[in-house]
Each structure stands twice: as structure tokens, then as C-alpha cells.
Amino acid sequence: MASTADTTTAGVARAPSGPPREQAPSGPELARVRVPTRSLRSELRAVKVVWKRELIRFSRDRLRILTSLMQPFLFLFVLGTGISSLASAGTHGVSFKTFIYPGVLCMAVMFTAMFSAASIVWDREFGFLREMMVAPVGRSSIVLGKCLGGATVAAFQGLLVIAISPLVHVHYEPGLILELFALAMLLAFAITAFGMMAAARITQMQSFMALMQMAIMPMFFISGALFSVAHLPRWLEILNRIDPLTYAVDPMRRAIFSQLSISPAARRTLDPGVTWWGWHVPTLAEAAVVAVLGLVMLSIAIWEFSRAE
Amino acid sequence: MAVHDLVKRYDEVEAVRGIEFEVPVGETFGFLGPNGAGKSTTIGMLCTLVKPSGGSAEVAGHDVVRERDEVRRNIGLVFQDTTLDGYLTAEENLKLHAELYGVPREVLGERMRQVLEMVELWERRGHIVNTFSGGMKRRLEIARGLLHSPRVLFLDEPTVGLDPQTRSSIWGYISKLGREEDITIFLTTHYMDEAEYCDRIAIMDQGKIVVLDTPEALKESVGRDRVQIQTEDNEAAMAALRERFGIDAQIAEGVVTFGVQGGEEFVPRLFEDWDPAHPPIRSVSVSRPSLDDVFLSYTGTTIRDAEASGSDLSRNMARMMSR
Numbered sequence: 029m030a031s032t033a034d035t036t037t038a039g040v041a042r043a044p045s046g047p048p049r050e051q052a053p054s055g056p057e058l059a060r061v062r063v064p065t066r067s068l069r070s071e072l073r074a075v076k077v078v079w080k081r082e083l084i085r086f087s088r089d090r091l092r093i094l095t096s097l098m099q100p101f102l103f104l105f106v107l108g109t110g111i112s113s114l115a116s117a118g119t120h121g122v123s124f125k126t127f128i129y130p131g132v133l134c135m136a137v138m139f140t141a142m143f144s145a146a147s148i149v150w151d152r153e154f155g156f157l158r159e160m161m162v163a164p165v166g167r168s169s170i171v172l173g174k175c176l177g178g179a180t181v182a183a184f185q186g187l188l189v190i191a192i193s194p195l196v197h198v199h200y201e202p203g204l205i206l207e208l209f210a211l212a213m214l215l216a217f218a219i220t221a222f223g224m225m226a227a228a229r230i231t232q233m234q235s236f237m238a239l240m241q242m243a244i245m246p247m248f249f250i251s252g253a254l255f256s257v258a259h260l261p262r263w264l265e266i267l268n269r270i271d272p273l274t275y276a277v278d279p280m281r282r283a284i285f286s287q288l289s290i291s292p293a294a295r296r297t298l299d300p301g302v303t304w305w306g307w308h309v310p311t312l313a314e315a316a317v318v319a320v321l322g323l324v325m326l327s328i329a330i331w332e333f334s335r336a337e
Numbered sequence: 338m339a340v341h342d343l344v345k346r347y348d349e350v351e352a353v354r355g356i357e358f359e360v361p362v363g364e365t366f367g368f369l370g371p372n373g374a375g376k377s378t379t380i381g382m383l384c385t386l387v388k389p390s391g392g393s394a395e396v397a398g399h400d401v402v403r404e405r406d407e408v409r410r411n412i413g414l415v416f417q418d419t420t421l422d423g424y425l426t427a428e429e430n431l432k433l434h435a436e437l438y439g440v441p442r443e444v445l446g447e448r449m450r451q452v453l454e455m456v457e458l459w460e461r462r463g464h465i466v467n468t469f470s471g472g473m474k475r476r477l478e479i480a481r482g483l484l485h486s487p488r489v490l491f492l493d494e495p496t497v498g499l500d501p502q503t504r505s506s507i508w509g510y511i512s513k514l515g516r517e518e519d520i521t522i523f524l525t526t527h528y529m530d531e532a533e534y535c536d537r538i539a540i541m542d543q544g545k546i547v548v549l550d551t552p553e554a555l556k557e558s559v560g561r562d563r564v565q566i567q568t569e570d571n572e573a574a575m576a577a578l579r580e581r582f583g584i585d586a587q588i589a590e591g592v593v594t595f596g597v598q599g600g601e602e603f604v605p606r607l608f609e610d611w612d613p614a615h616p617p618i619r620s621v622s623v624s625r626p627s628l629d630d631v632f633l634s635y636t637g638t639t640i641r642d643a644e645a646s647g648s649d650l651s652r653n654m655a656r657m658m659s660r
Binding site: 066076155159160161 | 386414418420424434437439
């Protein structure tokens with residue numbers, strides 16, 4: 029066994045090679061690479077490869093796909109079934125499971141998006157972030173790719189929850205599926221952007237997770253995922269209208285309820301729709317709220333990461 | 338590569354205190370010094386990761402502050418800590434790098450094969466990186482750092498934490514690189530023996546360059562060979578050396594050690610004048626001055642002193658502080 033100790037004294041023999049080094053004679057067989065100057069195309073390539081990496085990593089992580097389905101199942105089939113008997117008086121014959129389904133769908137998307145955003149904290153811890161940060165591409169491309177990747181993964185998770193919708197008496201219908209999926213994508217993007225924004229500053233996984241829990245649980249409970257947003261006490265109504273998640277849950281619920289044939293009274297109680305000073309906010313405006321918030325947070329995230337050394 | 342009066346301050350602490358040097362194209366240039374000497378900070382500034390507080394530096398002909406992108410396009414980096422994605426395969430890691438650096442797709446396949454064959458990982462290209470050993474990961478990082486044919490390759494402690502055998506094979510690749518690719522290599526190390534692989538060395542201590550020259554010239558400047566003798570009674574032998582030859586010997590690694598001019602000529606004289614009353618000498622060894630001796634003579638301390646107390650824990654601490 030060679031020991032480390034004796035190498036220092038022994039010195040290492042080396043063929044004398046003065047500074048003027050011979051040029052490599054093997055020139056022609058070397059594949060010479062010229063790295064092109066920065067262009068929109070190179071930025072797009074960077075966005076795409078960062079996005080793709082997220083997908084590859086997600087597809088390798090089967091356990092994560094399974095475990096993230098666990099929570100929606102608990103909410104829908106354990107909580108949903110348990111509360112059904114209590115709530116049946118007030119739901120006009122609509123299954124409680126159907127009622128909370130859009131909320132649970134949003135939650136599944138949110139948690140996946142949050143974990144996706146957390147991966148940038150891991151990337152920093154394991155050094156990979158540095159590999160991306162020193163590349164000759166804009167930080168904005170890295171952040172955008174990461175964000176789109178996380179959003180895609182979370183939207184896919186949403187698709188899995190959409191797939192089980194018949195179990196809660198929501199029938200497959202192309203228009204409905206598309207609408208739910210589009211909304212899920214939008215939400216996934218906004219939450220990932222939020223996570224990225226937070227991850228720019230928070231470098232410790234524990235703190236990041238704690239912050240995300242602190243942000244996401246209240247957002248979920250206040251959003252009306254589990255209750256109807258009409259006739260709330262004033263304080264809760266205000267909080268509800270501020271909560272961005274409200275604007276994802278409400279249009280989803282509206283889409284699902286449009287499929288049900290129920291009495292106007294039931295609709296008024298269960299699917300009253302979000303109002304601003306008495307004005308019924310339409311689906312598109314709600315989607316716009318989520319999209320704008322997502323874009324604002326993405327811009328902040330890009331700015332934060334570009335500023336960092 | 339040219340560096341002028343480069344300074345980096347972290348709050349109160351001056352990590353790098355005005356350094357100056359030039360590296361011609363094709364040279365392998367080594368930065369040597371104990372932990373916390375400012376090597377990593379310097380490399381960070383040269384590869385545009387750390388903003389200098391003062392002075393200027395040009396890498397591959399581009400200013401590291403004003404032409405950051407130009408510099409980045411022309412450098413390859415291998416960091417102290419791994420920056421691979423452990424969940425991807427070796428090939429996927431390289432492809433990701435190629436996309437980030439905009440390597441043209443037509444040449445990518447061939448280039449990838451070339452760099453992977455160079456570090457002997459071509460057969461393992463489809464394996465997930467987390468299944469690799471530390472040495473394999475480092476080799477893959479070197480391959481990745483070369484993928485886009487950089488003009489300057491930075492290696493920050495390329496062999497830290499590797500076993501001696503892997504270390505020497507990594508050095509094999511680096512020497513081969515210098516020959517095969519027309520590339521300037523800038524590396525840092527705190528292993529004295531590794532510094533000898535460089536064409537020129539800058540010894541750094543406490544944020545300053547203490548001396549800069551070829552390993553041979555540095556060793557010559559010290560001028561004294563190292564003689565080590567093993568005896569029955571080290572104390573008595575040291576007393577005898579002082580008395581007869583006026584030499585102040587020390588005990589290093591359990592043997593009596595001292596430096597003399599022209600060690601080989603000294604040995605016959607030693608035996609001629611060695612009194613039978615002195616403890617008998619069991620063995621003698623003469624070695625040329627190593628960079629250890631050079632470091633000692635320029636800074637007054639040995640790198641080993643840092644090493645001896647440098648358990649992995651404190652080394653990691655130093656690494657974290659140098660971030």
C-alpha cells in the first residue's frame with residue numbers, strides 16, 4: 029500500500045517539460061468545438077434542457093409520484109366519506125367528495141409544485157446549481173426552465189388526479205378535462221414561481237419546507253377548497269378574496285358543477301362563485317389573476333437569481 | 338491570462354490581498370497553499386463566480402467583470418465539490434452541459450465519446466452518476482469541463498479526498514490533457530507533491546503570492562538537500578551533529594532530519610567524522626528539496642502543519658468559510 033505520507037518527501041518524477049509545450053500533433057482527430065455567442069436560440073436551448081432535466085428526474089422517481097397521490101386520496105376518500113354523512117343535509121344530494129374534489133385537485137398540484145421548487149434548494153446543496161450558474165446563458169433562462177419544468181411535473185400530477193374523477197362522480201368530458209387541466213397548469217406555474225422566488229433567498233432545506241408549509245396550508249384552508257365561499261363571516265371573506273388559491277379552486281368548481289343537474293338553490297349554496305363587491309368574477313378573470321401573480325413572482329425570482337453572485 | 342492587483346474583501350476580512358501574475362497559453366499553472374490562503378477565492382474571481390473588490394483580471398483575453406459571458410464560454414470548471422446531477426446518467430450530465438453551453442449537435446456525439454474515452458468512462462456512460470465512486474465522479478467532471486473545448490480549464494483541488502491511486506490517475510489525465518488539447522490549465526492544490534506536475538507554481542499564503550516560479554527553480558532556490566538518518570539514539574545523534582558539523586537537526590516522522598548543501602557529498606564526510614562513540618547510524622537517505630521544503634523556507638511553516646490538524650472536519654469548515 030502506498031501511503032500518502034511518503035509521497036510528499038519522495039517527490040514525483042516528471043519528464044522535463046518547459047513552458048513552451050509542443051502543440052498537440054493529434055489535431056485533426058480532435059473534435060473541435062466552438063461555443064457560439066449568446067443568442068435567443070442558445071437561451072431557448074438552455075430553457076429546454078433545464079426543463080427536460082426536471083422531467084427526467086421526476087420520471088425516475090416513481091416513489092414520489094405514488095406518495096404525492098396519497099394526500100389527495102386521504103382527503104377525498106377518508107375525509108370526504110367521513111364528512112359525507114354529516115354534510116349530506118346541506119349538500120342537496122351532491123356528494124361531499126364531488127364538492128371538495130376541485131380543492132383536492134388544487135392541493136395535489138400545489139404540493140407537487142412546491143416540491144419541484146424545492147429541488148433548486150437541493151441543487152444548491154449538492155452543487156449542481158453552480159454548474160448551471162456558471163454556464164454562459166442568462167440566469168433568466170435557468171430560472172424559467174426550472175419553473176416550467178416544475179410546473180409541467182405538477183400539472184402531470186394534476187392530470188393523475190383528474191384521471192380518478194369518475195370515482196367522485198365527475199364524468200370524463202373532453203371540454204371539462206381540458207379546462208381543469210389548463211387551470212391546473214396555471215396554478216402549477218404560479219406555485220412553482222412562488223417557490224423559486226422563496227428559494228432564491230432561502231438556502232436551507234428545512235427553512236424552505238417550513239416556509240412552504242406555512243404558506244400553503246393557510247392558502248389551502250382559506251381558499252374554499254373545503255367550504256363554500258358564500259355567506260362567510262366578513263373577516264374570512266376578506267381573507268378568502270385575498271388568497272390566490274381561491275381563484276384556482278373557484279373556476280374548477282364552476283366547471284365541474286356545470287356538469288351536474290342540480291336545483292338553483294343547491295347551486296347557490298354550493299357553487300356561488302367568487303364576488304368582488306357584488307360582481308361575479310368570471311373564469312377568465314380568475315385565471316388571469318393566477319397567471320399575473322405567477323408572472324410577477326417569476327420576474328422577482330429571475331431578478332433575485334441574477335443579482336446573486 | 339493576466340491578473341493585476343486582484344483583491345477580494347469579505348466584510349472586514351481580506352481574503353485576497355492584491356495578487357499579480359500572468360499565465361501564457363498552454364501552460365499548466367498551479368496555485369499552492371494551505372487552506373484559507375485565498376486560492377479558492379482567486380479561482381472564483383477568475384471564473385466569474387466571485388466579484389473582485391479591486392484590481393482586474395483577464396482570462397482567455399477577456400475581462401472577468403466586463404466580459405463575463407465571453408470568459409464563461411471559454412473556460413471549463415472542475416470544482417472542489419461535485420456539481421454533477423447524481424440522478425442522471427453520465428451521458429445525460431454531459432448532454433445537459435452541452436446544451437447549456439450551446440455545443441453544436443453535429444459534433445456533440447463525437448466530442449462526448451472523446452472526452453469519455455479520455456477519462457475511461459465510455460463504457461459507464463449509461464450508468465446513474467450516484468453509483469459512481471468519488472474518483473469516477475471527478476473524472477466525469479473533468480470530462481464535462483472539457484466538453485466544450487475550453488481554452489482555460491480550472492481545476493480547484495482536483496484530487497482532494499481521493500485515494501493516492503486515484504489521485505495519480507487523475508494526474509495522468511491532466512498531463513495527457515496538456516499534451517493532447519491545446520489548453521491552459523489553472524489549478525489549485527494543497528498537496529505539495531502534486532504541485533510538481535505544474536509548469537509553474539505560485540505559492541500563496543494569507544491572501545498573497547509569496548513566490549512564483551517553476552518547481553525546479555523553486556527547489557533550487559532552497560538549495561539544500563534533505564538528509565534523514567536513523568539511529569539507535571536520536572537525541573545523542575542530534576547532539577553529535579550539532580557538535581561536529583554545526584547542524585541543527587530536527588526529528589521529523591521519527592527520524593533525524595536536516596538540510597545540507599550537496600547532500601550526496603555530505604554523506605561520506607558524515608561517516609568519516611562519525612565518532613564510534615556516537616550511536617551507530619542504521620540508515621541514511623538523501624532527497625532533493627521538495628516543494629514542502631520550499632514552502633517552509635518561504636512561509637516559515639509547513640503545509641503539513643495545516644494538514645496535521647486538518648482533519649476532514651476542519652477542512653470542510655475551511656471550505657465552507659472560503660465560499
